Amino acid sequence: MPKSVVNIRNFILGLLAQQPMSGYDIKRLSESLSWLIGGLSYGSLYPALHALLQEGLVEVDVVQNEDRPPRKVYSLTNKGKQVIKSWGSQPIKKEASLKDFVMCLFMGSNLPLSSLEEHIRQRKLQVRQHRDTLVQMMERESNIVDLGHRMAMGYGLAIANAELAWLESMLAELSKDPLPMEVKEGS
Amino acid sequence: MPKSVVNIRNFILGLLAQQPMSGYDIKRLSESLSWLIGGLSYGSLYPALHALLQEGLVEVDVVQNEDRPPRKVYSLTNKGKQVIKSWGSQPIKKEASLKDFVMCLFMGSNLPLSSLEEHIRQRKLQVRQHRDTLVQMMERESNIVDLGHRMAMGYGLAIANAELAWLESMLAELSKDPLPMEVKEGS
DNA sequence: AAGCGCATGTAAAAGGTTACATGATTAC
DNA sequence: GTAATCATGTAACCTTTTACATGCGCTT
Numbered sequence: 001m002p003k004s005v006v007n008i009r010n011f012i013l014g015l016l017a018q019q020p021m022s023g024y025d026i027k028r029l030s031e032s033l034s035w036l037i038g039g040l041s042y043g044s045l046y047p048a049l050h051a052l053l054q055e056g057l058v059e060v061d062v063v064q065n066e067d068r069p070p071r072k073v074y075s076l077t078n079k080g081k082q083v084i085k086s087w088g089s090q091p092i093k094k095e096a097s098l099k100d101f102v103m104c105l106f107m108g109s110n111l112p113l114s115s116l117e118e119h120i121r122q123r124k125l126q127v128r129q130h131r132d133t134l135v136q137m138m139e140r141e142s143n144i145v146d147l148g149h150r151m152a153m154g155y156g157l158a159i160a161n162a163e164l165a166w167l168e169s170m171l172a173e174l175s176k177d178p179l180p181m182e183v184k185e186g187s
Numbered sequence: 188m189p190k191s192v193v194n195i196r197n198f199i200l201g202l203l204a205q206q207p208m209s210g211y212d213i214k215r216l217s218e219s220l221s222w223l224i225g226g227l228s229y230g231s232l233y234p235a236l237h238a239l240l241q242e243g244l245v246e247v248d249v250v251q252n253e254d255r256p257p258r259k260v261y262s263l264t265n266k267g268k269q270v271i272k273s274w275g276s277q278p279i280k281k282e283a284s285l286k287d288f289v290m291c292l293f294m295g296s297n298l299p300l301s302s303l304e305e306h307i308r309q310r311k312l313q314v315r316q317h318r319d320t321l322v323q324m325m326e327r328e329s330n331i332v333d334l335g336h337r338m339a340m341g342y343g344l345a346i347a348n349a350e351l352a353w354l355e356s357m358l359a360e361l362s363k364d365p366l367p368m369e370v371k372e373g374s
Numbered sequence: 375a376a377g378c379g380c381a382t383g384t385a386a387a388a389g390g391t392t393a394c395a396t397g398a399t400t401a402c
Numbered sequence: 403g404t405a406a407t408c409a410t411g412t413a414a415c416c417t418t419t420t421a422c423a424t425g426c427g428c429t430t
Contacts, residue, residue: 034284043390068398068399107335109336147295148295148297154357155353159346159349159353166341194417231418237383
């Protein structure tokens with residue numbers, strides 16, 4: 001698969017943008033999302049965290065607990081916030097994966113509403129195109145395809161339609177209800 | 188992410204189980220599915236194909252075209268068919284990804300109906316569990332979560348529900364209509 | 375004549391996983 | 403006492419991507 005825009009660094013930055021956490025926390029959170037976007041291993045997580053620290057994108061606060069091992073709680077520096085913000089503001093590539101998009105959503109509150117809306121609109125175009133392709137394939141080969149093909153396509157189609165419905169409802173909500181603007185643009 | 192059961196070798200084997208094709212064809216097909224499960228690059232595709240050839244899981248037929256460059260059309264050997272069949276028959280791991288499942292579907296006609304049904308049932312259990320987890324998270328943190336979290340969760344929920352609906356309709360169809368049994372178990 | 379689609383391939387480099395190491399605390 | 407959870411980390415290995423190389427035929 002084409003290298004996702006959501007490499008492990010952006011993924012970490014994105015999560016830390018929500019709230020400071022430890023490596024362990026990040027691992028657990030990623031596991032709860034792994035169903036959709038896959039998890040990650042300590043072997044990639046900790047080295048990435050150290051690299052981000054060295055580059056000054058995150059900073060660490062060692063919290064001593066009496067009972068438990070000490071936790072290293074990481075948070076974004078200003079530089080880190082800048083990086084993640086510029087990542088979220090750049091237009092999505094056409095080949096963006098489901099993973100990319102979920103991360104965009106996840107960081108939704110870190111980007112200006114207009115960008116968020118643009119991301120959703122982009123995704124909608126993509127999914128609609130893919131759905132149309134699927135439908136065409138099913139029509140063209142309606143006589144040939146075997147059970148496996150038919151099922152895989154039907155599955156893809158069901159997911160695509162659900163996604164489109166969700167995307168549209170989201171767009172409607174965003175335009176109707178500009179919500180109390182918690183997003184502040186840099187002064 | 189935890190190494191998927193669908194490594195490139197199984198992916199190739201799965202596609203070839205449908206019909207013989209060239210490396211180029213595989214690439215193009217994978218691209219049409221990339222929206223859901225990600226594509227692959229020539230740098231991994233051709234070497235994998237060569238390895239499968241050496242191991243005797245696939246065989247190649249060089250088709251000379253007058254106009255175009257010659258195509259190397261690969262097809263499964265008996266050994267290859269055996270491998271892919273045993274892969275499809277083994278129970279899915281709990282951590283199976285969306286990609287794993289789509290491949291299972293894609294090869295649906297290469298496995299006995301009972302296995303297929305079992306795969307779908309397994310997937311249903313998994314997705315339901317993930318959905319329940321999501322719902323719990325949303326309820327527990329209904330006051331706290333910010334826009335990004337809320338959206339990502341809502342998105343996941345929408346997808347999960349669509350998937351569950353599709354899985355159930357598939358199960359219903361399979362049990363109601365045992366379809367003209369094109370699947371033959373080894374004699 | 376330049377560029378694109380077809381078609382195959384390789385090598386270096388990047389990235390990730392697996393498996394290991396460590397150690398404290400809580401529950402059985 | 404022994405297993406599980408919390409918590410961090412490293413190194414060897416493996417896979418994959420990126421970037422390159424090649425070459426024909428058709429279209430503009």
